[in-house]
Each structure stands twice: as structure tokens, then as C-alpha cells.
Amino acid sequence: MSSPFTIIDDRDKNSVSYTGTWVVGGSSHETDATVSSSLTVGDSFKVFFAGTSIGVYGTLDATSAGVQSAYTIDDGSPANVTVPESSSGADRFKQLFWQSDALSNTTHTLTVTMRKVNGVPGGDGEGTIWFDYFNVTGSADRAPGSRKKIDLAAIIAPVIVVVVLAILCGGLLLRRRRHRQQRYNDKDGNPGIEPFVTPTPMRASPLLAVPAAGHRPSKFRPVSDDIDPPMSSPASSQSRSSNKTLRPAASLADLKRQQRDAVSSHRGGVAAPAPAIPVQPESIQHVDSGIRELDPAAVAAPVEFPPVYTPH
Numbered sequence: 523m524s525s526p527f528t529i530i531d532d533r534d535k536n537s538v539s540y541t542g543t544w545v546v547g548g549s550s551h552e553t554d555a556t557v558s559s560s561l562t563v564g565d566s567f568k569v570f571f572a573g574t575s576i577g578v579y580g581t582l583d584a585t586s587a588g589v590q591s592a593y594t595i596d597d598g599s600p601a602n603v604t605v606p607e608s609s610s611g612a613d614r615f616k617q618l619f620w621q622s623d624a625l626s627n628t629t630h631t632l633t634v635t636m637r638k639v640n641g642v643p644g645g646d647g648e649g650t651i652w653f654d655y656f657n658v659t660g661s662a663d664r665a666p667g668s669r670k671k672i673d674l675a676a677i678i679a680p681v682i683v684v685v686v687l688a689i690l691c692g693g694l695l696l697r698r699r700r701h702r703q704q705r706y707n708d709k710d711g712n713p714g715i716e717p718f719v720t721p722t723p724m725r726a727s728p729l730l731a732v733p734a735a736g737h738r739p740s741k742f743r744p745v746s747d748d749i750d751p752p753m754s755s756p757a758s759s760q761s762r763s764s765n766k767t768l769r770p771a772a773s774l775a776d777l778k779r780q781q782r783d784a785v786s787s788h789r790g791g792v793a794a795p796a797p798a799i800p801v802q803p804e805s806i807q808h809v810d811s812g813i814r815e816l817d818p819a820a821v822a823a824p825v826e827f828p829p830v831y832t833p834h
Contacts, residue, residue, distance in 0.1 A: 526659060526660065527659055528571075528658040529553065529656070529658075531554045531655050532553075532556055532655060532656075533546070533556045537571065539567060540566075542562055543562050544558050544559065545559050547647070547652065551616075554655075557581055558653050559647065559652045560650065561641060561647070561649065562636065563636050564635065566634060566635040567633075567634055567653075568632065568634075569631070569634070569656050570630075571629070571632065572629045572658075573660040574625050574626070574627050575624055575659040575660065576595075576622050576625075576632055576657065576658050577618055577621045577657040578593065578619040578632075579617065579618055579619065579654050579655050579656070579657060580652050580654045581614065581615050582605060582608065582614045583611075585640055585641065586605045586608075586640075586651050587605055588605060588607075589604070589605045589639055590604045590605075590637040590638035591620075591651065592635045593633075595625065595630055595631070596631055600633075601620065602637060603619060604638075616654060634653070636650075
């Protein structure tokens, strides 16, 4: 179980600050074998503590009677204390000089000032009082907690600084990398890959293909001559229309020759010459029925029509 009291020694540099000419002494009967005293009126010291009250303890002897000192808490009024007469001439150790009233459990400052001393300054050191230690009440649970908070803040602050610096450095490196990538894309003409972009298919003609630059057009043409290529002029359409019109054949052999020439013309390409149209002879009107022999070798034969029958 922790003690409800905290002892602050007169030589504790972290809690006690002296102003003026103070002499250090001490014996084995005193706390930490140290005491502090002054023979100069106006000399003072401050005690910084956290608690609900504080008591001042020290050493008195036969020459301390009538010595006066003042005690002030924070900005309050000073309390003047005079050492009473003593019937004993022996030294008295760990005597209570002054005790404060109840205080709020927070940090405070005690100021002690020498008001009156006995003897001559610079003498043998008699005629004053000796301050030994200060007993603080109610600071046992508060002081360690304050130290923990201070230590935790001291640890967290550098960590936060390191994290912030790491984030800044990472951001700068990422920005520099993106800048270099952008310069690379601009230099090589590589715009990068754009995600989620659906390419638009090109609509190609099922019969006609546009030749690429530097390539000769294909010698094959569409089978059907009824489909004209786009952007055709009226003159070219009329020419093709006149070329594809076949005159009536004179015989079956002539019809087959025309078909064979038409196939050869398609296979030969666009530049192939059109087949020659033979001169048709005059037609023959028969007056009797019968079977007649066809001459396959004949170049041009007259068109023969069957006889005309009239009803009786």
C-alpha cells in the first residue's frame, strides 16, 4: 500500500529553488544528513509540489528563539512564524516549523522568506533555523500519474513526427513516379492504357473491300453485277448497265458461248475485254412442224420460230 505522504528533501534540485546566500549543513539525525540555513534577512526559497497540504520541518537549538520566517502558498497572504523560547539548551531535530491549510489536489508553490535572524551574518552560523525537509500530503497517487503522462507524451511525440515524415516522403515519391511516367508517355507517344474502353467495331461491306495503301486491288470481283460500289457516277452506272445487257441468242450454241465468255470475263478481272456480240441474222418463220438438226459450229444462225396455227 502506497504512503499518503511524500518527503521532499531540502537539497532536491527538482523541487526546491533557493535565492540568496544559503549555507548547507547536516548530521545523521537529519533527513538525508542535510539542512539549509541563512543569516540574511530577505533570503528565500520556493518549493514546488502537488498535494492537499504541506508541512515544513527542520532543526532548532538554543539560539533559534525569536527567529522569524514567512510562509506563502501560491498568491496567498504570507503567514509569519516566530520560534518560541525553549527551556532546553539541546538541539531539537525534525521539528514542525509550519503547516499549511487544506489545499486543492493540484500543483502549488510554497515560498519561504527569512524575516528576522539572531547573530551576525558571516559568523559561526548560530542564531537562525535549519530547514530539513517538507512533508506533502495527498500527492502519492497524483505525482506518479503526472510523471506517466509526461513520459507518454515524450514517447508519442517523436512517433507522430516520424509517421508524418514517412507519409510526406511517400507522397513525394509517388508524385515523382507519376511525373516520370507522364514524361515517358509524352516522349514515346504512348498515351497509356485506358481501362473500360469498348472499341467500336467497323462496319465492312460484305462484298467490297477497300484496299490498303500500297497494295494492288484484288483481281476478283463480286459474283453479282447487280450491286454497284458506293460513290459511283451516273456515267459509269450507265456503262455497266449497257455492258451487262445480253441480246437474244440466235441458237443454243450461241447462248452457251455467251455464258462461257461471261464467266471468262469475270475470271479475267475488271480489265478483261467484253465479249463481242455477233450480228444476228434475219429470223425464219416455219410453216410446218418437225425436228431440225442444230449446227454447233455455226457462228451465227437465224432465229427460227415455230409455225403459226389457226383454229378451224
